[in-house]
Amino acid sequence: MFRILEAQAPAKQNATATITTLCGRLQSATLLEDRRAAILGLRSFAKEWPASVASGGLRNLIKCLDKDIEDVDTTKITLETLLMLFNPDESSPEASDDIALWLADEFTQRQENITVLLDLLEAYDFYSRLYSLQLIQAISTARPERTQECVATSPVGVSRLVAVLDDKREAVRSEGLLLLTALTLSSPELQKVVAYENAFDRIFGIIDAEGSLTHGGITVQDCLSLLANLLRLNVSNQNLFRESGWMRKLAALLSRYLEEQDAPESIAEWARPQQDKNLWGLLAVIRLFLICGSMGTQTNQRSFWQSGLLAQVMEIAFHASVAMNIRAEALATAADLVRGNAQLQEAFAQLDVPSPRAQNPTTEVNGHLNGAAHPPRDNVISALLEMALVTSTLQAFDVRLACCECIKAYLQDHSPIRLFFLRRAIEGYASDEDEPDNIVAILLQNNDNRSGDPYRLWIAAVLLFHLLYENFEAKNMAMQIHEGDAEKGEEVVTCIQALASNLVSAEQNMEDERVSIAYLTILCSWLYEDHDAVNDFLSEGSIIQSIVQLVTQHKQTRTLTSGLCAVLLGTVYEFSTKDSPVPRNKIHQILTTRLGRERYIDRITKLREHPMIRNYEVLAQDSTSGQAGGLPEVYFDSTFVEFVKDNFSRMVRAIDRAPGLEVPVVANGIQKGISRELVDSLKAQVEDRNQVAQKLESDVLTLERKLGQEQADHRKAKDSAAIELSRIRNINEALQRNHEEELKKVEKENQKSQQDLKRQQELEVKRLQENMQTLKADHESALARIRERDDAEIQDLRSTISRLKTELEKTSKEHVQDLQTAHEDYSAKLSNLESRLQRAQDRYADAESRASRLQEEAEDKEAARSSAQTELDDLLMVLGDLEEKRLKDKKRLRELGEPTSDGGEDEQDSKDDEGEASDTAEESCG
Numbered sequence: 001m002f003r004i005l006e007a008q009a010p011a012k013q014n015a016t017a018t019i020t021t022l023c024g025r026l027q028s029a030t031l032l033e034d035r036r037a038a039i040l041g042l043r044s045f046a047k048e049w050p051a052s053v054a055s056g057g058l059r060n061l062i063k064c065l066d067k068d069i070e071d072v073d074t075t076k077i078t079l080e081t082l083l084m085l086f087n088p089d090e091s092s093p094e095a096s097d098d099i100a101l102w103l104a105d106e107f108t109q110r111q112e113n114i115t116v117l118l119d120l121l122e123a124y125d126f127y128s129r130l131y132s133l134q135l136i137q138a139i140s141t142a143r144p145e146r147t148q149e150c151v152a153t154s155p156v157g158v159s160r161l162v163a164v165l166d167d168k169r170e171a172v173r174s175e176g177l178l179l180l181t182a183l184t185l186s187s188p189e190l191q192k193v194v195a196y197e198n199a200f201d202r203i204f205g206i207i208d209a210e211g212s213l214t215h216g217g218i219t220v221q222d223c224l225s226l227l228a229n230l231l232r233l234n235v236s237n238q239n240l241f242r243e244s245g246w247m248r249k250l251a252a253l254l255s256r257y258l259e260e261q262d263a264p265e266s267i268a269e270w271a272r273p274q275q276d277k278n279l280w281g282l283l284a285v286i287r288l289f290l291i292c293g294s295m296g297t298q299t300n301q302r303s304f305w306q307s308g309l310l311a312q313v314m315e316i317a318f319h320a321s322v323a324m325n326i327r328a329e330a331l332a333t334a335a336d337l338v339r340g341n342a343q344l345q346e347a348f349a350q351l352d353v354p355s356p357r358a359q360n361p362t363t364e365v366n367g368h369l370n371g372a373a374h375p376p377r378d379n380v381i382s383a384l385l386e387m388a389l390v391t392s393t394l395q396a397f398d399v400r401l402a403c404c405e406c407i408k409a410y411l412q413d414h415s416p417i418r419l420f421f422l423r424r425a426i427e428g429y430a431s432d433e434d435e436p437d438n439i440v441a442i443l444l445q446n447n448d449n450r451s452g453d454p455y456r457l458w459i460a461a462v463l464l465f466h467l468l469y470e471n472f473e474a475k476n477m478a479m480q481i482h483e484g485d486a487e488k489g490e491e492v493v494t495c496i497q498a499l500a501s502n503l504v505s506a507e508q509n510m511e512d513e514r515v516s517i518a519y520l521t522i523l524c525s526w527l528y529e530d531h532d533a534v535n536d537f538l539s540e541g542s543i544i545q546s547i548v549q550l551v552t553q554h555k556q557t558r559t560l561t562s563g564l565c566a567v568l569l570g571t572v573y574e575f576s577t578k579d580s581p582v583p584r585n586k587i588h589q590i591l592t593t594r595l596g597r598e599r600y601i602d603r604i605t606k607l608r609e610h611p612m613i614r615n616y617e618v619l620a621q622d623s624t625s626g627q628a629g630g631l632p633e634v635y636f637d638s639t640f641v642e643f644v645k646d647n648f649s650r651m652v653r654a655i656d657r658a659p660g661l662e663v664p665v666v667a668n669g670i671q672k673g674i675s676r677e678l679v680d681s682l683k684a685q686v687e688d689r690n691q692v693a694q695k696l697e698s699d700v701l702t703l704e705r706k707l708g709q710e711q712a713d714h715r716k717a718k719d720s721a722a723i724e725l726s727r728i729r730n731i732n733e734a735l736q737r738n739h740e741e742e743l744k745k746v747e748k749e750n751q752k753s754q755q756d757l758k759r760q761q762e763l764e765v766k767r768l769q770e771n772m773q774t775l776k777a778d779h780e781s782a783l784a785r786i787r788e789r790d791d792a793e794i795q796d797l798r799s800t801i802s803r804l805k806t807e808l809e810k811t812s813k814e815h816v817q818d819l820q821t822a823h824e825d826y827s828a829k830l831s832n833l834e835s836r837l838q839r840a841q842d843r844y845a846d847a848e849s850r851a852s853r854l855q856e857e858a859e860d861k862e863a864a865r866s867s868a869q870t871e872l873d874d875l876l877m878v879l880g881d882l883e884e885k886r887l888k889d890k891k892r893l894r895e896l897g898e899p900t901s902d903g904g905e906d907e908q909d910s911k912d913d914e915g916e917a918s919d920t921a922e923e924s925c926g
Helices: 002-008 015-028 032-046 050-067 072-086 097-108 111-122 126-142 144-153 157-166 170-183 188-195 199-209 218-231 235-243 247-261 269-288 297-306 309-317 324-338 342-348 380-389 394-411 415-430 439-444 454-468 472-478 495-508 513-527 531-538 541-552 556-574 584-595 597-609 638-646 648-654 676-844 848-896 903-925
Strands: 352-354 377-379 665-667 670-672
Touching: 015 032, 015 050, 032 050, 032 072, 050 072, 050 097, 050 111, 072 097, 072 126, 097 111, 097 126, 097 144, 111 126, 111 144, 111 157, 126 144, 126 170, 144 157, 144 170, 144 188, 157 170, 157 188, 157 199, 170 188, 170 199, 170 218, 188 199, 188 218, 188 235, 199 218, 218 235, 218 269, 235 297, 247 269, 247 297, 247 309, 269 309, 269 324, 297 309, 297 324, 297 342, 309 324, 309 352, 324 342, 324 394, 342 394, 352 380, 377 380, 380 394, 380 439, 380 454, 394 415, 394 454, 415 439, 415 454, 415 472, 439 454, 439 495, 439 513, 454 472, 454 513, 454 638, 495 513, 495 531, 495 541, 513 531, 513 556, 513 638, 531 541, 531 556, 541 556, 541 584, 541 597, 556 584, 556 597, 556 648, 584 597, 597 638, 597 648, 638 648, 676 848
Parallel strands: none
Antiparallel strands: 352 377, 665 670
């Protein structure tokens, strides 16, 4: 019986077939309940079979979001199903990272799909908002760039996302923070849009509501992450933030943090890690405004200073209860606040901070030091030196490095401050007072306990390196440092000699390599392009032999020291001169014979290829770089690493430079160092020029003697020329007398010729006058005949004018009579027409049946009127012809000189004629 029932039962469906059936129902369902049931079925398979559900029902699920957006329950289960597709079970046979990419592509390829999810944020329903935010977050994780484009393209997408920050429900607000953080990570345009949606106000509102930096949880950390995204490398948002006054809000947060740190109520230890994260995040946000080289950095520095933020940052840096890593970050922030700004560097030195000496580093709890409640205060520079050079605990290493960085920023690009700082250090060293934070005393004293804390000497060397680097005035000041009194018979040891001696001693005693690197850092940079410093170094002849020995006795564990010693030797040879205490030729001989060119190049090349130099920028330069319990792997300063890399090729080629060729150096505008061969050649040229000058002087004496002889000959020639001139003058006077006699004779002949010519002219004039009188008589007779003929013509024209005038008057009278007659006829007809029209109007009211006949009469009248109009046009044409004829007659009379009537009368007559013609036409029409 049971077997029969089993045989008749339908076949079992597998998961794939069930999913296909549910997808078909979802696609074809018209009722909301049917779609909801299908979605519930798909949701049960989404975790185990994500690929099957997505391939068959993804598009229909997205359509349901748009179609059933008003139904909260359907929207909720649809969003849950989609989220399950993005996060399937790891044990699922269809689980794959490609599914999330495919789902994200399906959403982002059509703008309306993302718009639907953004529209769900308008609903206040908890799950609609929460799940839509989580779904957009999942899409953004898979396809961040496309999601950013879709959100930015949506008209109100960004506004709705930012508005989520006002939601009082923590889960929704936190998801909104995370989503905005992800979307603004790499999209500058989206960062600007979010910032202009009043995001800064909302972010600080959440921070205050969550308990600020001290009591705020991970939500405050998320707010600071979002704030960092909006400000990172975005000048527009930084300007908006600064101009809106939010920098004072940052200062207020730090001020509140300090007040709570000083409060009697202690903060719970479990809350300190999150508090440190929040404070570190805020300091990181501040540093985003202080990018070195950015156009707005100095403006941001001044704004932070005016808000009092720098002083608060320094208070945090020297607060005993703040964790060491946070204090280091605060010092790095302070360094960025003053770096490269001369005005702030000078103001920074006037600050006072809690004294490091009052802090007890032994009472440390979870990275926090418990110091005195109100410690004494020191000048900030003294406190920084105290912290960097006196504190020797390994836990405070990051703080010591940060203090060193802060002092470097205080000295950067400000020569007067660097000189003042160095002068104070030199004066303190010369006073023989015990100053544990004096960098000169630390470097020059040969202390056997240096290996216990090598970073004390290393930090002092870095500071001195930055004081001397590319500053010839500071180098000259440092060269005045010496030990011993020559007047008392003591040996005088200069600063450079003492540093070199300490270097050799440290290597011989196998002290920590950081000690040797510290000395080499100063010597390599000091001697570079400084002939005086090189000569000072070479004045102790045994030093160069000791340095060569250090290079030849190379140990695999001290590659850095060996390479830097080779760099030092190359620098000494490169900038030595022929007059150096150890001549340049001898130095070259030592390098090529005792050291060898190949070994020299090998040491420098290995130094350049060492990971500490080659990978300096990517290696951690803090306490985490070393092994547990050991010293950190920090050996170099960043500026010195750049110095080594920039001059690597020059140092390699230095040994190949000929000893006779010195390298010129320009120091403070003065060139130092020349080629000795050039000097010798110039001297030889001067001697040649002197010999040539002597020869020229002898030639001049010979020429002077020749000139005297020639002058005597010239005087003799001059006397003979005077005698010859006198003879010629006598001859000239005789010739002049003969010429005057001939001239008088010619004048007489000329006067006679003029008299004959005058008589001939008078006869000619008389003959011309007679001819003129004859011509004048002929002309007068011809003129009389012409005048008689003109008088006859004038008489004829006058008679013609009289006749034309008579005809014109007759024509005018006839024309006037015609016009009067036409006017009288027109007036009679017009009066007759008016009487008839009056009678017709009177009869119109009583005789409606005669309307058709009257219509015909009216048409006849219209025809008659047209005929009258035609007659009027003809009359006007006739009148026009008459007027034209009259004008021609008048014109002719004017030409003959006869008077005519005025134009006004003619115009009036013309108007009267036209009026009469018009009256006649109207009468004819009537």
